[in-house]
Amino acid sequence: MSALHLTVSLAGSGYHPAAWRVSRLPIGPNAAAIQFAARAAESGKLDAMLLGLPVDASAGADKVNALPLDPLPLLGSLIGVTRRIGIAAAWTVDYTEPFHVARVFASLDHLSYGRTAWIADMFGAEALAPRIGRPPQTGDMAEYCERAGEFIDVVKKLWDSWEDAALALDKASGTFVEPDRVHPIHHEGGHEGGHEGGFFTVRGPLNVPRPPQGNPLVILHDPTNPDARPFAAATADVILTSCDSLPRARERYCELQALASPRPLRVLANIGVTLGDTEAAAQRRAAELDAMAPPPAGLRFVGTPEQLVELLGLWQREGACDGLNVLPAVLDDIEPFIEQAIPLAQRGGLFRSDYTGASLREHFGLTRPASRYEGAA
Amino acid sequence: MTRQLHLGLFTYPGGHHIAGWRHPAVNPAETIGIDYYGRLARTAERGKFDLLFVGDMLAARERDGKVIREGGLNNIDSISICSAISAVTECLGMVATLSTTYNEPYFIAERFASLDHISRGRAGWNVVTTSNDDAAYNFSRKTHMEKTLRYERAKEFVDVCTALWDSWDDDALVADARSGVLADRDKIHPIDHRGRFFSVRGASQLPRPPQGWPVLVQAGGSPAGIEFAAMISEAIFAAQSKLDEARAFRAAVQERMPKYGRSPDSVKVLPGLSPILGSTEAEARRKDAELDELILPSVGVWMLSDLMRFRLYDYALDAALPVDDIRASGRAFTPRVVSLLDHAERVGLTVRDCATLVAKSRSHGTFVGTVEQLADHMQLWLESGACDGFNIMPAYFPDELDLFVDAAVPELQRRGLFRRDYAGTTLRDHLGLARPLPRR
Numbered sequence: 089m090s091a092l093h094l095t096v097s098l099a100g101s102g103y104h105p106a107a108w109r110v111s112r113l114p115i116g117p118n119a120a121a122i123q124f125a126a127r128a129a130e131s132g133k134l135d136a137m138l139l140g141l142p143v144d145a146s147a148g149a150d151k152v153n154a155l156p157l158d159p160l161p162l163l164g165s166l167i168g169v170t171r172r173i174g175i176a177a178a179w180t181v182d183y184t185e186p187f188h189v190a191r192v193f194a195s196l197d198h199l200s201y202g203r204t205a206w207i208a209d210m211f212g213a214e215a216l217a218p219r220i221g222r223p224p225q226t227g228d229m230a231e232y233c234e235r236a237g238e239f240i241d242v243v244k245k246l247w248d249s250w251e252d253a254a255l256a257l258d259k260a261s262g263t264f265v266e267p268d269r270v271h272p273i274h275h276e277g278g279h280e281g282g283h284e285g286g287f288f289t290v291r292g293p294l295n296v297p298r299p300p301q302g303n304p305l306v307i308l309h310d311p312t313n314p315d316a317r318p319f320a321a322a323t324a325d326v327i328l329t330s331c332d333s334l335p336r337a338r339e340r341y342c343e344l345q346a347l348a349s350p351r352p353l354r355v356l357a358n359i360g361v362t363l364g365d366t367e368a369a370a371q372r373r374a375a376e377l378d379a380m381a382p383p384p385a386g387l388r389f390v391g392t393p394e395q396l397v398e399l400l401g402l403w404q405r406e407g408a409c410d411g412l413n414v415l416p417a418v419l420d421d422i423e424p425f426i427e428q429a430i431p432l433a434q435r436g437g438l439f440r441s442d443y444t445g446a447s448l449r450e451h452f453g454l455t456r457p458a459s460r461y462e463g464a465a
Numbered sequence: 466m467t468r469q470l471h472l473g474l475f476t477y478p479g480g481h482h483i484a485g486w487r488h489p490a491v492n493p494a495e496t497i498g499i500d501y502y503g504r505l506a507r508t509a510e511r512g513k514f515d516l517l518f519v520g521d522m523l524a525a526r527e528r529d530g531k532v533i534r535e536g537g538l539n540n541i542d543s544i545s546i547c548s549a550i551s552a553v554t555e556c557l558g559m560v561a562t563l564s565t566t567y568n569e570p571y572f573i574a575e576r577f578a579s580l581d582h583i584s585r586g587r588a589g590w591n592v593v594t595t596s597n598d599d600a601a602y603n604f605s606r607k608t609h610m611e612k613t614l615r616y617e618r619a620k621e622f623v624d625v626c627t628a629l630w631d632s633w634d635d636d637a638l639v640a641d642a643r644s645g646v647l648a649d650r651d652k653i654h655p656i657d658h659r660g661r662f663f664s665v666r667g668a669s670q671l672p673r674p675p676q677g678w679p680v681l682v683q684a685g686g687s688p689a690g691i692e693f694a695a696m697i698s699e700a701i702f703a704a705q706s707k708l709d710e711a712r713a714f715r716a717a718v719q720e721r722m723p724k725y726g727r728s729p730d731s732v733k734v735l736p737g738l739s740p741i742l743g744s745t746e747a748e749a750r751r752k753d754a755e756l757d758e759l760i761l762p763s764v765g766v767w768m769l770s771d772l773m774r775f776r777l778y779d780y781a782l783d784a785a786l787p788v789d790d791i792r793a794s795g796r797a798f799t800p801r802v803v804s805l806l807d808h809a810e811r812v813g814l815t816v817r818d819c820a821t822l823v824a825k826s827r828s829h830g831t832f833v834g835t836v837e838q839l840a841d842h843m844q845l846w847l848e849s850g851a852c853d854g855f856n857i858m859p860a861y862f863p864d865e866l867d868l869f870v871d872a873a874v875p876e877l878q879r880r881g882l883f884r885r886d887y888a889g890t891t892l893r894d895h896l897g898l899a900r901p902l903p904r905r
Contacts, residue, residue, distance in 0.1 A: 109642040116638065117582040117671050123552065152648040155638075156670050158579035164548025165583045167499050183569055187523070187603040195542035198497045199549050219571040221664030257494055259487045262761045267531035279605050291602035293532065295525040295540045297497070380645060 092404050092439050093411025093452060095176075095356060096425070097138040098125050102418040103360055105153040106380035110373075111418050117155040119165050125422045126166045130173040132426035133440050135451040138307075138328075138413060139163055140178025140207060153381065159207075160192060167200045174448030176205035176307055181239045182213040183220045186288055189239075190246035193304045194296040202300030202447035205326070206243075207307040210236050210316075225287070233319040235287045238277055240306060240323055242290050245273040247303045248459040249293035271461040301449050302456045310340065321347035325454060326354045328413055330386045337387075337408040354452050357409040359399075360388040362417040363424045367391050377417060386415075393428035400429075401438050470847055470883050471733050471854030471896055472874075473560070473702070474509040475518045476502065476546070480861030481739050483536050483768065483824040484759035488861045496862065497541060499549050504863055506550035509557055512870035513884050515895040516558030516589060517550060518682075518702065518856055519543035523567060523600035528767045535764035543591075544576060551584035558892030560589035560682050560700075566615050567595060567604050570625035571665055577679045578630060578671045586675030586891035591682040591702065592693075594619050616689045621660045623681065623697050628656045630678050631903040632668040648672070654905065676893050677900040686714060686800045694732070695721035699898050702856050703736040704801045706830035711736050711851035714800070733853040733896050736846075737829030741860055742868050746834050753833045756860055757821055765820025772823055773802055782817040786810075829858060840876045847882065 101108035101115060113121035122139075129137045140159030159177035166175050175196075179189055189206065197204045211232070213224035226232045254269035270293050277286020308324040311317055320327055321344045329344070331337035337357050344355050362377070364370025367390075374390045377383065389396060403409055416422055433439035449456055478496040479486030486493040495501055506517050522540040525532045543561035550559060561580070563573055573590075581588040594615035601609040610618065637652035655668040683690065683698040686705070694701050695718050705711035711734075719729035741756070743749030762782055770777045774796045780787060786809045798806075809819055825831060832839055846852045859865035877883035893900055 106645070108640065108647060109645060115640045117579070118585065119552070119583040152650070152653070155647070155672065157582060158576045161544055161548035161551075161576060161580045161583055164545045165552040167549045168503060168552035184572070185567065185604050188567070191523075192542045192545055195545040198541055199499045199502070199545055201498055216571075218666040220569055221666070255494075257486075259493070262484070262487060262535050262759070262764075264486060264493070264536055265532055265534055267534050270525070270532045272530075277605075279607055287605075289602075289605045291599075293525050295522055296542075 090410065091453065092400065092433075093135045093354060093356060094400075094439060095136045095138055095174075095411070095413045096125075096129050096134055096422065097358075097413055097415045098122050098129075098419065099139070100154045100156065100419070102421070103384055103415040104377045104381065104417040105384070106377045107418045108153070109380055110377065111420050113419055117157055119157070119162060121419055122162060123166065123169050125419055126170055126173070128422045128426045130170045132430040133443055134173055135411070136174030136176050136205060136448055137166070138176045138207065140209070160196075163196055163204065164199070167196070167203070172203070172443045172446070174203045174205060174305075174451055175200065176207050176305070178207040178209045180209040180212050180216065181236045182210075182216055182224065183222070186239050186242035187246065187290055187294075190243040190294055191296055193243075194247060194294060194299045197299035197301055197304045198296065202449070204301070205305035205307050205448055207309075208236070208240060210308070210311070229313055229315050233316050237319055237323060238286050238288055242273070242275050242288050244303055245275060245460070246290070246292055246294040247299055248461050249273050250296075250298040251459050251462055252298055252302075255297045271464055298459060301447050302459065305448055305452070305454070310344070317344070318347050320344075321353060322351070324353065326356060326452065328356050328358055329409070330358045332387050334403060334406060334408050337403070338406060341407065341409050352454055354410040354454070356411045356413045357403065358386055358413050358415060360384065360386055360415045360417055361396065361421060361425065362388070362390045363393055363396065363421045363429075364390075365392065367395065374417070383417070393424050394432060396425070396429045397432045397436070397438070400433060401436065404438065467881055468847060468853075469881075470843060470877060471735060472512070472514045472883065473516045473518045473735050473854070473856040474505065474514050474866065475520070475702075475737060475856045475858045476505055477520075477858070477862075478541075480865065481829075481858035482756050482860035483764055484756060484761070485861030487759040488756065490864045491861050499553075501862075502546050502550055503553045505866060506554050506557055506559075508863060508866055508870055510554050512874045513887060514557060514857075515854070516560050516892055517547070518560045518591070519546045519562060520591075521562035521564065521593065522597065523564060523595055524597050524603055526771075527599070533764065533767060535761050544580065547588070548580055548583060551580070551587065556587075556887045556890060556895075558587045558589060558680070558895055559584060560591050560680070562591040562593055564593050564595040564600075565619040565622035566610055567600060570622045570663055571629065571667075573622075574626040574629040575669065575671065577626070578669060578674045581674035581676055581679045582671065586893070588674070588676070589680035589682050589700065589892055591684055592619060592623060592697065593684060612687075612689060616693055618662045619693060620696065621662050624660070625656075625658050625663055625665050627678055627901075627904060628658060629665070629669045630674055631905060632656055633671070633673045634903065635673050638672040673903070676891050677902070680892050680896065680898060691717050692721060694718050695727070696725045698732055700733045700735060700896060703734050703852070704829055705736055705804070707804065708846060708849060708851050710800070710804055711846065712849055715851060731898065733898070735854045735856045736852050737858050738832060738843075738855040739825070739829060739858040739860055740832045740839050740869060740873065741865070742834070742836055742839060742872065744835065746838065749833045749835065757825060760821055760824045762817060762820060765824040766816065768823045769816070769820045772805075773798075777816055780816050782820075783815050786814050786816050786819050825860070836872045836876050839873055840880060840882070843877065844880065844882055
């Protein structure tokens with residue numbers, strides 16, 4: 089049986105809209121609560137922590153219930169307080185430029201010595217449009233995926249534009265960089281306001297050496313529209329699924345792996361988690377939260393740390409996923425999750441007792457890709 | 466109390482001297498991770514610096530279509546560096562550089578608001594319009610936007626950002642768990658900006674930043690840059706290397722400020738300064754000469770050509786700099802170039818001399834001497850009204866920074882020219898800048 093992968097999504101006071109009303113962690117748009125949770129997640133040897141919610145069109149419409157910090161500076165701030173755990177942050181492909189995304193994630197990957205992943209947020213253009221002041225760049229789903237695919241492809245080309253050996257650092261000859269090992273990408277899809285069979289025209293190269301992971305991981309949310317699923321499976325290193333039962337999750341898992349094959353893909357199932365010392369206590373806690381605000385959609389676990397470990401084991405045995413992404417309803421639940429559930433999972437051999445690799449790719453058992461320009465003239 | 470200096474640390478991989486990475490004390494392989502930047506930041510904080518400053522480039526530095534072989538010119542993202550060091554420092558301010566030409570104001574406003582929240586009020590934004598024409602080719606543009614237009618866009622861009630930062634009243638965050646009111650909607654005011662470049666509707670998703678606005682920094686010295694600085698800048702990273710030029714620049718900015726309703730003391734001008742220190746003047750000169758010997762002529766000539774926008778590759782290294790040819794090329798020269806050309810003509814510099822000059826400090830001010838001499842120099846500039854402090858650009862890291870912090874800072878403190886400890890917690894506190902009132 090393959091290794092179980094575990095990640096945790098960290099947001100504000102937690103994922104339940106009423107989380108801030110019961111959390112004992114600092115409330116407000118500061119990094120303190122997230123930094124606390126990050127240290128805990130690393131002590132539990134989790135693969136990664138995930139930052140940033142998908143753009144929610146309804147957010148802030150009538151009531152403020154979250155204070156969402158920009159995931160990118162948040163990721164940066166977690167680099168300095170952790171050493172081993174992976175860190176992923178969301179950045180939309182809408183209204184932004186592949187050069188920025190490639191450069192920022194290459195930078196974060198260098199700063200963290202290879203621990204980063206980009207959650208490529210899609211399908212958020214409608215919600216962003218008023219704040220940007222331009223209509224979304226694409227029309228139907230097929231065109232949207234085409235643009236997103238080109239976007240991600242350009243990002244990866246830029247990450248590859250410096251061969252690994254480009255950084256010579258030879259003091260004697262004064263050669264910092266081998267110019268012949270740094271390649272313009274000459275991507276020609278289209279210009280701003282013009283569509284020439286594509287959407288982006290980017291000359292490159294990047295002005296940052298190749299990231300430690302070669303390519304930082306690309307994480308996608310499983311698209312709700314099945315037409316976009318082949319695109320996601322062909323593009324992502326990791327896909328986050330949101331299924332409401334084990335049989336559905338297994339079905340989706342098989343579908344995605346079949347679409348991805350032979351590419352290696354890790355599929356993680358999202359699961360909202362509310363913990364308590366007893367099942368009754370956990371139920372009371374969930375009911376208390378739900379009375380204050382309707383819970384977020386998706387699969388939800390309410391119970392004890394022991395019961396959560398049973399569920400993790402079951403999902404793995406049943407082949408429903410490669411791992412789970414835990415969304416604590418209240419961020420404080422990171423503590424019983426890490427201090428009680430994880431040691432049980434470790435004792436049972438379900439989860440790693442320590443990191444064996446240095447990079448996030450290694451945590452996920454994914455090999456480091458060679459640059460596509462390796463040896464190119 | 467006498468006016469005191471403000472100090473920034475300008476970080477750069479390896480060092481600001483183009484050949485700094487070749488110095489025996491530098492390990493160039495270790496100049497890109499959090500351990501490197503964290504160490505520099507903590508050293509600056511130990512030296513009670515106001516801030517750490519990070520520049521930005523949106524294209525690789527090239528010569529005839531190939532990246533530059535000789536220099537430590539990898540250029541990692543400034544917000545990433547600043548956010549990473551925010552978690553390993555307590556007081557130090559951090560200024561990240563971001564272009565208004567290749568970004569959307571909504572995203573940038575939220576990014577800097579987040580950095581200010583994460584760092585508890587220590588963020589600054591160096592507003593640039595990107596002068597590198599090549600950037601256009603990385604952003605699906607056929608041409609780089611023309612300068613006047615870039616500054617027009619920058620003004621509107623900053624306007625939108627400040628409006629978004631002001632969209633929450635300072636007391637809009639309620640966080641009353643009992644009633645379930647996180648934020649008072651009546652105190653959140655969506656903006657409806659419709660301008661020449663941007664249309665932005667909505668409010669920030671975040672409370673007003675701890676500093677009201679992150680400190681607005683600017684670095685251009687052209688007439689358009691000076692006007693822009695007078696309008697928005699609270700700190701200026703200046704490039705003048707001569708005292709009289711620096712004084713004239715500072716005066717030019719300050720005299721334009723009243724027409725924008727601003728007091729001349731609400732801007733802090735920090736010229737770049739690259740000090741090379743020795744326990745004797747002779748030792749400092751020897752260090753300086755050793756570093757200069759590490760400069761390959763090819764990289765110096767490239768940097769000079771790039772700065773002057775004039776190809777010097779075919780000119781003899783030891784011939785006089787072809788000042789007339791360069792002037793006749795009719796490029797729009799920055800004040801930095803005009804000053805360098807005048808100097809070269811006056812002193813009779815060769816191509817090699819000029820190349821070395823540009824390569825060793827990227828044509829910012831340099832100083833070679835003892836700690837006492839450096840303190841004299843800094844004191845003279847401060848007291849002459851040429852600056853409010855300096856953006857320190859060590860020739861190589863970390864040794865030259867350590868030396869500055871361990872030797873020069875105590876001397877400045879002894880003279881009463883620099884703080885012995887932080888008096889406040891925010892970058893505005895350090896710089897003595899008022900927290901802006903919401904503009905509604």
